[in-house]
Amino acid sequence: MAEGAGRYFDGKRAAAHLVALAVEGDSLRLTGGGGAEAWKLRRVRLTDRLPDGTAWVTLRGSEGRLLIRPDDLPPDILRALRKERRREAGRVWLLGLSGLACLGGVAVVLVFVVPRLVAPLVPFAAQDWLGRAVETQMAALHHRCTGADGHAALQRLADRLRVTAGITRPVPVTVLDDARINAFTLPGDRVIVLRGLIDTAEDGDEVAGVLAHELGHVAHRDVLVMALRQAGMALAATALGFGDAGTLTTIGEQLTTLSCSRAAEASADASALHTLDEAGLRADGLGRFFRLLQARHSFELPGFLATHPPTADRIAAVTVPAIGAHAFTDAEWTAVRAVCQDDSD
């Protein structure tokens, strides 16, 4: 068995000892004047070569260090050390990749699994508080429309539809004086309609279709799930050290632009048709409204559809015959259209 030499630092004193090296079975044997040590090869690590031709050999869990000159070592010792080095590199890659996979897994769970599970557990008071906060924030930017008759007509319709849809809590509807064509649901079962949507709609049944669609989101808790999903993404991003910690305000802002998944949208559409039908109202409004918007130029595609433009499938799915009563009387529809005109005098 060939022997090599090295300088051994015992980790107790700085002074170096000259030792003889040999590979014996699965160990590296260090022998010097008074003592001997056996280092298990699989716990041994070899560093990169230093400019003076030396390299460190360390033993995991030990303070002892061995300084060798790889060029002067017998080939069998060097081979044994290098093999460990390669195995170590393999372990590092394995660890790194599995670490990344774990992080990815955690992110997927946080974003896709946790929200659906946690949403039913969030107390209504917390949802209501969040929704109220967001609504106050938005009302600070855009005037709340106060037309009493119009608002009453919208609320009457919303109440009728939500009872039909089996929603037990009241769903307050708020109209904001904003020209964008949009409507959305906030946590705490609140629906916001922007004036632009009412202005654009050709009749009350189209507005009723959109309202029924939003009530579908309320029934399915979609917004809460999306909010939790967003929070999960923010959490995952923050944990990884990039991205800003999502403050409540930014989460609030994002709530208004949340895009629900295609499945959630389709399911809300289906609920809308079903609810309108159950309530004995015409259910063709939603489909007509989609087509109306689609006919517009793409760059002015409104927020309501910007994130998930109506595919042919989606429009086809909501195209139904016009059977049933109108959602609003003519007087009601006139009042709804005027809901944002100041009637304080």
Next chain:
Amino acid sequence: MDVDHSIQMPQGEPAHALQYDGRVGEIYPIFLMNLLLTIVTFGIFRFWAITRMRRYVWSRTSFQGQRLNYTGRGGELFVGFMLAGVVLGALGATAVGLAELLKRVDEQLAVVPFLVLYLVILVLALGAPYSAQRYRLSRTEWCGIRGGMRGSMLAYGLRSLLYWLLTPLTMFQLIPWVQLRLTERRINASSLGSAQFSAQFSAGRVYGRFLVAIIGTVLLAGVIGGVGWTIAGPMLAEQQRYLQAMHGHPPDGPASNMAIQLIILLVTAELTFFLGAAMIGAAYQALMLRHMADNTALGPVQLSGRFTALGLLWLVVGNLLITVFTLGFGYPFALQRYARYVTGNLCATGSLDPATLSQSEQRAPRFGEGMFQQLDAGGGIF
């Protein structure tokens, strides 16, 4: 075992305390690979990148003819970072919760938890360099003997906060004292094995230069402003007359020439001021570095510094230009210059005896630098 006598033990004349033999050509592959992996892992690799770079720089630095060995692992930095994130998150959540509770009592009271939170974060941020230094020392080995640091990061953070709060009360005259006291505290807590670092600084020795630097900067601004105004004043008056004569029509010809001259004058004045102020600042900083080095010892090894204002200015301005004009890709050159400057200007008299230097008794932290990485913008390696 046979004792090996290859460790140098210089005595008498001061010699370079550290030798550095790194090469830019060797740093580049590490730097570029780090950059690439950091990008493809969305930044997560940076902990391993820092470690790889430190391992290189340490291994190219020798003390008494023996190379330093960096034994830190990237995973330790990563876990430390995650743990610090959890702590900060918990602190933030606690503050939000308390604020909600207090809001029910009194709307005004809700601010209190956040004020406390900011103070706590400030203390943590000020203490973070302390624990980061502890981690680095514990991962730095010389002849198998590692560094260590005692003392509490929170105590240091609190003390720093107190000191920095005091400075405005003294019209900022306390700055040299604060800088020296805090550095002294960190050095005195540090050790290499059984050899203790010791420092004793005196703010009185640098205060004169500090005062000169402040007065000098103000005087410089005054002189440049005065000279500039003497030249620009008549030009401005001329321009004013010209513009009035034009009745607001777009001026060209003599007036626009004058505008260009004014801009050149302004830029020249600003550049002169910044260069002059940098010179004055460098003179103060160089004196600080010399004072710190001259009054620091590692066991029987007395350090001394040869840092000069010009040398420091050349290093800092040069590195700034290198980094800016290469869009960061010149970093290995900047690193190399930095390492050369420090090792080339730090001297030592006396030496550590390897036969008596024994292992550190300080417990090495398991993870490292979490708060430092979380709260300090510094992603640098030192």
